[in-house]
Amino acid sequence: MFDILILSNGPGEITTWVRPVVKSLRAELGNDRDKIRISVVLSPCSNASGKEADIAISYPEVDRVQGASYFFPFLLTGKTADNWDWREKGVVLFLGGDQFFTVVIGKRLKYRTVVYAEWEARWHSLINRFGVMKPEIIAKINPKFTHKFTLVGDLMAEASVTQKSYNAPCPMPNAQLIGILPGSKAAKLSQGVPFSLAIAQHIHDKLPETQFIIPVAPTLNLQTLASFADPTKNPMSQYFGGVSAKLIDAQQPFLQTTTGLQVQLCLQHPAYDILSQCSICLTTVGANTAELGSLAVPMIVLLPTQQLDAMRSWDGIPGILANLPFLGSGFAKLINWSFLRRKGLLAWPNIWAQQEIVPELVGKLQPQDVGDIAIDYLQNPQKLADMRAKLRSARGEAGAAAKLTLLVSEEINKQL
Numbered sequence: 001m002f003d004i005l006i007l008s009n010g011p012g013e014i015t016t017w018v019r020p021v022v023k024s025l026r027a028e029l030g031n032d033r034d035k036i037r038i039s040v041v042l043s044p045c046s047n048a049s050g051k052e053a054d055i056a057i058s059y060p061e062v063d064r065v066q067g068a069s070y071f072f073p074f075l076l077t078g079k080t081a082d083n084w085d086w087r088e089k090g091v092v093l094f095l096g097g098d099q100f101f102t103v104v105i106g107k108r109l110k111y112r113t114v115v116y117a118e119w120e121a122r123w124h125s126l127i128n129r130f131g132v133m134k135p136e137i138i139a140k141i142n143p144k145f146t147h148k149f150t151l152v153g154d155l156m157a158e159a160s161v162t163q164k165s166y167n168a169p170c171p172m173p174n175a176q177l178i179g180i181l182p183g184s185k186a187a188k189l190s191q192g193v194p195f196s197l198a199i200a201q202h203i204h205d206k207l208p209e210t211q212f213i214i215p216v217a218p219t220l221n222l223q224t225l226a227s228f229a230d231p232t233k234n235p236m237s238q239y240f241g242g243v244s245a246k247l248i249d250a251q252q253p254f255l256q257t258t259t260g261l262q263v264q265l266c267l268q269h270p271a272y273d274i275l276s277q278c279s280i281c282l283t284t285v286g287a288n289t290a291e292l293g294s295l296a297v298p299m300i301v302l303l304p305t306q307q308l309d310a311m312r313s314w315d316g317i318p319g320i321l322a323n324l325p326f327l328g329s330g331f332a333k334l335i336n337w338s339f340l341r342r343k344g345l346l347a348w349p350n351i352w353a354q355q356e357i358v359p360e361l362v363g364k365l366q367p368q369d370v371g372d373i374a375i376d377y378l379q380n381p382q383k384l385a386d387m388r389a390k391l392r393s394a395r396g397e398a399g400a401a402a403k404l405t406l407l408v409s410e411e412i413n414k415q416l
Helices: 011-029 052-058 068-077 099-109 135-139 143-148 186-206 222-227 235-240 287-294 316-322 328-342 348-353 367-378 381-394 400-413
Strands: 002-008 036-042 064-066 089-094 112-117 129-132 149-151 177-181 211-215 245-248 254-257 262-266 280-283 299-304 360-363
Touching: 002 011, 002 099, 011 036, 011 052, 011 287, 011 400, 036 052, 036 068, 052 064, 064 068, 068 099, 089 099, 089 400, 099 112, 112 400, 129 135, 129 400, 135 149, 143 149, 177 186, 177 287, 186 211, 186 235, 186 254, 186 280, 186 299, 186 367, 222 245, 280 287, 280 367, 287 299, 287 348, 299 367, 348 381, 367 381
Parallel strands: 002 036, 002 089, 036 064, 089 112, 112 129, 129 149, 177 211, 177 280, 211 262, 280 299, 299 360
Antiparallel strands: 245 254, 254 262
């Protein structure tokens, strides 16, 4: 009888790290809850939507979840809000947050500890095992600790098209499907929704056979999404021509603009099956670029800055400052101005490749200009084919979840 306690935090980690890992854990260790119980405890994250716990508990492999608002009492006292029991033996697995939390909770529960380290590994003497994304992380480690380290690869490369995720009909013959991923939080949606709709309208005017779809983030409800398409509720629309759309909440819901353009809404998550059918996607920055890259789906990455203080979804201290009452707007403008001056690569496929293989458009972008870029790709299939080939070459090898599962399994076996 063992407990596996997964520590995680934000929406990206829950969907791109926790999901493939719990699937792998159950595949390897079995579904007998009397033998292996999987718990998820969330820590606070500046990018959180508040629905991360709901997403985690929706995974059938997970037995119980505690939300981020109860984290620090648990860290300090070892007691959960629902007074969970803990088995005598187990493993704490870090999949997001602060690696130090793994040390504290592992010591308190007297469990073995495993950390997935994406960019940096800490607390080498106090953690039992590390699964790292890149060999460069191991190269920086004191040789006396290297036996704890295993190269597992990139968890964000675990996206798979093997799961049917959307039951809508395929695009009409000769139609090109364009995916729109405007984000999941207000800071991005306020610009991303009207901007994307304006781009879609421009493309559709030039190429009437095109179809559009938005895979709706699981943390977002349709009414909230639709409110960002309403100029009377979203003043940011004025910066993108005031394109308006209303929600048609049918069996297969869609947004419909005043010109009659329909943008289908995909509600199932993850939407890998329908995304894999897209000729190209228009996306904001974030974990979604990793998923698209892993699926080898061409994309144009957009970061409009028509209103500098609108972008406030930063990690750590910048995110806290940007969201302060009264002062937050000023801090957001300063932080974003500084970011724009020194920005590096933003999309995960570009970071993997250390070069821009998918276009990153940043600044006071205009829908017609972006639409023309997309049209150029759509009318030049070889450009799209080249981008797909580069994405396949740049993405990390699949299998990180299985390798991380092996580390957890080995730590369980040490306690037998």
